[in-house]
Amino acid sequence: MFFLLKSLKLLLVIATLLFACIFRTPFAAGLRGWTFGLILFISLGIIASELITWKGERTKTKLIIQFLVVAIASSGFFIATGTEARFNWIKHSVLNTEIIRLENLGRHFVVGYRNFDEVRELVSKRAIGGVFITARNVQNKTKDEIKQEIQTLQTIRQGQGLPPLWIATDQEGGMISRLSPPLTLLPQLSSLIDSAAIDRSKDEVVNYAKTHGSELAEVGVNLNFAPVVDLNKGVISPNDKFSQIYQRAISTDANIITKVASWYCQTLEEYGVRCTLKHFPGLGRVETDTHLEDAELQTPVEELAREDWIPFRTLMSDTQSLTMLSHAKLVAVDPEHPTSFSKSVVTGILRDDWNYNGILITDDFSMGAVYRSKDGLRNATVKAINAGVDLVLISYDKDLYYEAMDALLKADLRNELEQQALEESRRRLETIS
Structure with a gap:
């Protein structure tokens, strides 16, 4: 059961990472309104769930899988927030340029x-x-x-x-x-x-x-x-x-x-x-x-x-x-x-x-x-x-x-x-x- 659950989480965070990389491309323009929020929700949710269950007896394999899930989820979070921050800074700069x-x-x-x-x-x-x-x-x-x-x-x-x-x-x-x-x-x-x-x-x-x-x-x-x-x-x-x-x-x-x-x-x-x-x-x-x-x-x-x-x-x-x-x-x-x-x-x-x-x-x-x-x-x-x-x-x-x-x-x-x-x-x- 552990490995099945972690495999599903791993697939989910990989998908989230991919969306984090493309949500600001024209391909995702029609989805962008809710995609960013969903990326953050999934990434932070999985990171929190893994940290909560981090303690306890774990084999080396289980720890590696758990670390991998957290690492990928964190990457998706930081890529999404960094991309969004860059866009908003550019938008702010343009809108505040002299008339x-x-x-x-x-x-x-x-x-x-x-x-x-x-x-x-x-x-x-x-x-x-x-x-x-x-x-x-x-x-x-x-x-x-x-x-x-x-x-x-x-x-x-x-x-x-x-x-x-x-x-x-x-x-x-x-x-x-x-x-x-x-x-x-x-x-x-x-x-x-x-x-x-x-x-x-x-x-x-x-x-x-x-x-x-x-x-x-x-x-x-x-x-x-x-x-x-x-x-x-x-x-x-x-x-x-x-x-x-x-x-x-x-x-x-x-x-x-x-x-x-x-x-x-x-x-x-x-x-x-x-x-x-x-x-x-x-x-x-x-x-x-x-x-x-x-x-x-x-x-x-x-x-x-x-x-x-x-x-x-x-x-x-x-x-x-x-x-x-x-x-x-x-x-x-x-x-x-x-x-x-x-x-x-x-x-x-x-x-x-x-x-x-x-x-x-x-x-x-x-x-x-x-x-x-x-x-x-x-x-x-x-x-x-x-x-x-x-x-x-x-x-x-x-x-x-x-x-x-x-x-x-x-x-x-x-x-x-x-x-x-x-x-x-x-x-x-x-x-x-």
């Missing part, structure tokens, strides 16, 4: 949230430039309730004399419809398309876009992370758990994508809602999922320019859309860095070669392709801003915002932020607001 510095660097962040009071505090401190809302923020709420929360944030912003916040969401239609319900759930945009006679589809696309545009504007959303203009190459891979571009792309034909996306974006703009072209340089050929791991786009630039980049380049000129940068590596240009913080791609191709002066926003920096990259979140954030990115999106795990902002603040103190890039980005953001 002007928070405003200057905070304009570059669009942040998701799980607690409305926390995002309201960030807005009050001028620490962010935008807010991402998704299903967890609107669950069981009416349109009026959502509108009221958004208006609360915009009223704070207006009182500060600053441009309106970006209020962003993912409302593509079909499988990615984060605000449905209460907004109308529409099918994938691709389902409306008659590829043989594309112009006949215009009215349907425009009416579709009117529903999106009017409903998003009604609740206060001014930025939609749609449409997907990646070329559908029919890539279906067991390594792609979440992106699944083959289900979300408009078409296999770049010219059809360009037409449909143009109708869609121009219609949304009539309602004061901007589109986001995603995910440059294109995920249609990528077989791994940037949500979870590193991904590479191996296609030569010349081939991408002939096909995949036609919608991006045309729409970046003809609409007021933002462009979202994916975390796939464009291997032919920069095999070391994801596009989202690659200076060779952002500055070299988009800013210099294409002379693009619109807003560039990253895909979510909570994703594994960034968080688990060799640069890590902190270096990736600094490199993105220095590369000419305007907005860094941190939507799934909002706690990463504090780490990313801390990295920018420290880089600024060390004169590691390129002032020309910051100034040019400031002008772009102020011009488009």
Whole structure:
């Protein structure tokens, strides 16, 4: 019985230790509210129970097992408390930074949230430039309730004399419809398309876009992370758990994508809602999922320019859309860095070669392709801003915002932020607001 009980305790403390090591990673973002307390409760409970029963006749083997249980439980406790203390210190430091510095660097962040009071505090401190809302923020709420929360944030912003916040969401239609319900759930945009006679589809696309545009504007959303203009190459891979571009792309034909996306974006703009072209340089050929791991786009630039980049380049000129940068590596240009913080791609191709002066926003920096990259979140954030990115999106795990902002603040103190890039980005953001 002794050995069975100790074996169960040993398994429990090992599991607790593992959770202590990962509870502050994006993987555990949805569990974090109670995980930390549970780790402490289990660790301290087991340590106390072992110390209470320490006395008495014990064989050497029993003492070794008992010591091992206490040691592992203690490790879990100290790792968890140390990790949590570090996070809270960084959060405290960021929130107590002088307002002007928070405003200057905070304009570059669009942040998701799980607690409305926390995002309201960030807005009050001028620490962010935008807010991402998704299903967890609107669950069981009416349109009026959502509108009221958004208006609360915009009223704070207006009182500060600053441009309106970006209020962003993912409302593509079909499988990615984060605000449905209460907004109308529409099918994938691709389902409306008659590829043989594309112009006949215009009215349907425009009416579709009117529903999106009017409903998003009604609740206060001014930025939609749609449409997907990646070329559908029919890539279906067991390594792609979440992106699944083959289900979300408009078409296999770049010219059809360009037409449909143009109708869609121009219609949304009539309602004061901007589109986001995603995910440059294109995920249609990528077989791994940037949500979870590193991904590479191996296609030569010349081939991408002939096909995949036609919608991006045309729409970046003809609409007021933002462009979202994916975390796939464009291997032919920069095999070391994801596009989202690659200076060779952002500055070299988009800013210099294409002379693009619109807003560039990253895909979510909570994703594994960034968080688990060799640069890590902190270096990736600094490199993105220095590369000419305007907005860094941190939507799934909002706690990463504090780490990313801390990295920018420290880089600024060390004169590691390129002032020309910051100034040019400031002008772009102020011009488009």
